[in-house]
Structures are given as structure tokens and as C-alpha cells.
Amino acid sequence: MSYSIYYNQQYTGSEYAFDTTRKSGEIATAITDGRVEAALVDPVEHTDRTTELIRSVHTDGYVDAVVNGDPLHLAESQGFSWDAGLPSMVIAHSTGLVAGVTEVLSGTSRVAGSLSSGLHHARAAHGSGFCTFNGLAVAARAASDLGTERILVLDLDAHCGGGTRSMTDPSSVVQIDVSTNLFDRWAPTGDDALLIATSQDYLERVDEALALCDQVGPFDLVLYNAGMDPFDSGVSKGMLEIREQKVAEWAAAREHPLVFALAGGYTSRLSMAELVDLHLLTVGAFA
Numbered sequence: 001m002s003y004s005i006y007y008n009q010q011y012t013g014s015e016y017a018f019d020t021t022r023k024s025g026e027i028a029t030a031i032t033d034g035r036v037e038a039a040l041v042d043p044v045e046h047t048d049r050t051t052e053l054i055r056s057v058h059t060d061g062y063v064d065a066v067v068n069g070d071p072l073h074l075a076e077s078q079g080f081s082w083d084a085g086l087p088s089m090v091i092a093h094s095t096g097l098v099a100g101v102t103e104v105l106s107g108t109s110r111v112a113g114s115l116s117s118g119l120h121h122a123r124a125a126h127g128s129g130f131c132t133f134n135g136l137a138v139a140a141r142a143a144s145d146l147g148t149e150r151i152l153v154l155d156l157d158a159h160c161g162g163g164t165r166s167m168t169d170p171s172s173v174v175q176i177d178v179s180t181n182l183f184d185r186w187a188p189t190g191d192d193a194l195l196i197a198t199s200q201d202y203l204e205r206v207d208e209a210l211a212l213c214d215q216v217g218p219f220d221l222v223l224y225n226a227g228m229d230p231f232d233s234g235v236s237k238g239m240l241e242i243r244e245q246k247v248a249e250w251a252a253a254r255e256h257p258l259v260f261a262l263a264g265g266y267t268s269r270l271s272m273a274e275l276v277d278l279h280l281l282t283v284g285a286f287a
């Protein structure tokens with residue numbers, strides 16, 4: 001049985017061409033071609049609610065800047081050139097996660113994904129590191145609004161998720177992060193953990209992170225930021241495939257509802273086709 005992967009053409013709607021603004025379209029094509037057992041679903045009906053949620057976790061001044069392209073320095077604080085297609089694109093990347101959260105919390109399915117990236121470095125009042133709106137914080141707020149009490153943000157993107165931690169409520173959101181790059185490092189408190197891994201001990205750190213999740217769980221919802229950019233730190237495709245199987249099996253064994261985002265993954269050391277293959281490991285592992 002196939003499951004929902006949220007995507008629409010707005011995900012690639014900016015003129016500014018970069019992996020974060022383009023790769024979802026390539027991955028959607030691979031899913032349409034039947035390379036993994038999943039169904040593309042358009043999240044557009046959740047757009048208005050998501051726009052309200054974005055305004056509830058980001059400052060009005062920042063949201064207005066992104067929407068209008070003014071002031072430009074704020075609209076481009078994620079590192080992209082602003083154009084008229086950018087606002088609907090970055091809203092769509094959050095909308096897919098809100099749609100996924102709404103679906104899994106309704107109980108109609110346990111797992112959903114969104115071909116979203118450019119999320120976890122964004123702050124309430126500005127963008128950072130290719131991240132405009134923090135869709136993980138937006139999704140956590142959506143889940144809280146639906147009555148979810150305990151949420152896990154599992155962030156296995158290569159870079160640390162300091163933006164997300166700065167924007168979510170520590171009383172309801174636990175963040176467990178395995179990173180291979182110190183960018184956006186944050187200070188864990190409470191049940192949080194930030195584990196720094198190398199390409200040698202990577203899967204051991206992932207195991208350690210999942211064991212920590214068990215110590216502080218269970219959770220009503222897992223938001224999984226499934227970045228493939230540890231590849232750029234020397235983590236092999238084979239290790240990333242095992243990582244995705246571990247996370248999928250861990251969540252399934254505990255019956256945790258889970259929504260994943262693609263997150264990082266770049267063509268600096270890979271062709272686009274090879275990058276698509278990496279992200280399909282995530283989509284396939286949860287199928």
C-alpha cells in the first residue's frame with residue numbers, strides 16, 4: 001500500500017535555482033515513475049492554515065519581508081535571491097509538513113512525507129543557511145494546535161538544527177540531533193541531545209540517538225528531518241541507507257506517527273540523479 005508524499009509545483013516555484021529550490025521536482029518525477037511505492041499528494045488545501053501558522057512562529061516583520069521582497073536584506077537572509085515565486089515556494093515547503101502532520105494525527109495513516117527542504121536553520125526573525133521558514137517549527141505548532149502533547153524532532157541532517165530549537169517549546173518538543181558539521185550548533189537542555197558524529201562512528205551515533213529517544217519517549221509525533229548531506233562529510237550511501245532503515249524500523253516498532261522532510265542534500269559532490277537516489281532512500285524506507 002502506498003503512502004502520501006506531499007508535493008506540488010510551488011515547491012520549485014522560485015526563479016532562483018539551487019538544490020533546495022529544485023531537487024523536490026526531480027524526486028517527484030522519480031516517484032511518479034514508480035521508483036518507490038508512494039503516492040504524490042498536493043497539500044494546497046492546507047495553505048491558508050499554514051500561512052497563519054508561519055505567522056504564529058515567525059515575526060510579522062520577517063514574514064512580510066519574505067512575502068513582499070522588502071526589505072531585501074531580510075527577504076534574502078536565507079542566502080537566495082528574492083523573486084516573486086519565492087514566497088509561495090517557501091510557504092509550500094511548510095504546507096506539505098502541516099498536511100502530513102494533519103494526516104498522521106487523524107489516524108488514517110502512521111507515516112507521511114513531504115519533499116520539503118530549507119527549514120531547520122531559519123529563526124523567528126530571519127532566515128539562515130538556505131532556510132527561509134522553519135517548517136519543522138511550523139509543523140510542531142500545527143501538531144500542538146491539534147492537541148499533541150509530546151513531539152520529537154529527530155534531526156539527522158548533517159548540520160545542527162539550532163533554528164528549530166530556538167523556535168519550538170521545550171515543554172512539548174524534544175530535539176535529538178546527530179550532526180557531522182558544527183554549523184548552527186545549539187546547547188541541549190532537559191531531554192534534548194546533540195551528538196556530533198564522524199564518518200567512522202556515524203551509525204553508532206544514530207543508534208545512540210535512537211536509544212536516547214527511547215529513554216525520553218514515547219512520543220505522540222515524530223518530525224524527522226532526513227538530510228542526506230552527511231554524504232558531504234564522508235558518510236557513504238550504504239550507511240545512509242542503513243540509517244533510514246533504522247529510523248523507519250524504530251518508529252514502526254513503537255507505532256510512532258512520523259512525518260519526514262527531505263532537508264539537506266546537495267549536488268556539490270553528486271550529480272542531481274545521484275542526489276535523487278539518496279533522497280529516495282528515505283522515501284523507500286518508509287514505504
Ligand SMILES: [Zn+2]
Pocket residue numbers: 157158159227229264265
Ligand atoms: Zn544540512
